Amino acid sequence: MIGRLTGIIDGHTKNPLIIDVGGVGYVVSVPKRYLASIQPGTTHTLHIHTHVRDDAIDLYGFAAPAELTLFNLLLTVSGIGPRTALYVVDCGVAAVESAVQRSDVDFFTTIPRLGTKNAQKIIIELKSKLGSSRALDLSDSSGETKEVIDALLSMGFDKHEIRKTLEKLDPAAVSVEQKIRQSLKFLGK
Structure with missing residues (x-):
């Protein structure tokens, strides 16, 4: 399992990007907003989630450990896969935590690949994990x-x-x- 990669970003900055570590090019999917902040040929450190499937091994990279932690939490929600979790993390850790605490279903339904039911699942399952002390209040259910x-x-x-x-x-x-x-x-x- 790969936990972190430090290397040079390959000449293109499309997603997934290639990070060269000691002559080996790793293909890593990253949040879109991260792509805007990097320059080809510069050295970067990415915190990695290794996703193993029957037919592939995919790497997902994040600039900050908090993004990786949120990504891993999102993967614990039933029905949320790594691509959808990457879209959610792209909104920013603070924004996602705030939306979960506010039970803001509308925030999540604006994210690609997320409907109302999965948005509610994210709120329900992450609220306790993100340390909320308030009771859950989804307007759709009360x-x-x-x-x-x-x-x-x-x-x-x-x-x-x-x-x-x-x-x-x-x-x-x-x-x-x-x-x-x-x-x-x-x-x-």
Whole structure:
């Protein structure tokens, strides 16, 4: 298994790229945003995930250990393969962690190869692994929460602002009316 490669980036910077380590060229898939920051002929260190399949061995490289850690966590989610996980990591570790903590399904559904069900799986399975202390609140699954969201949407508020506000609500607010009142206080109306 390969854990890290330090070598010279081959003359082209397309994905997957080739990194020359001691005369051996390793083909490594990397996040797209990483490609923009490299120059051919320069030395780079990549933290590697070796993915073994029946018909191939694929290498996935990351500039930072945190990206590799997130990638490995994503692979533990059922239905998420390495290519999809690479698209998610390309959004940035902080952005993904924040989206998981906020239960932001919309964030994940904008990523190629991810639908609503897999986005929800990522949130559910990674929330505890990323250290959340809050209870999971997917708007699609809670009838009361959906009612609050619909009421606030009808008043002209943005869905993203509403989601942020719902995270701030006092757990003692049990009725839909109480949740709407508290939300309006946070939203400034």
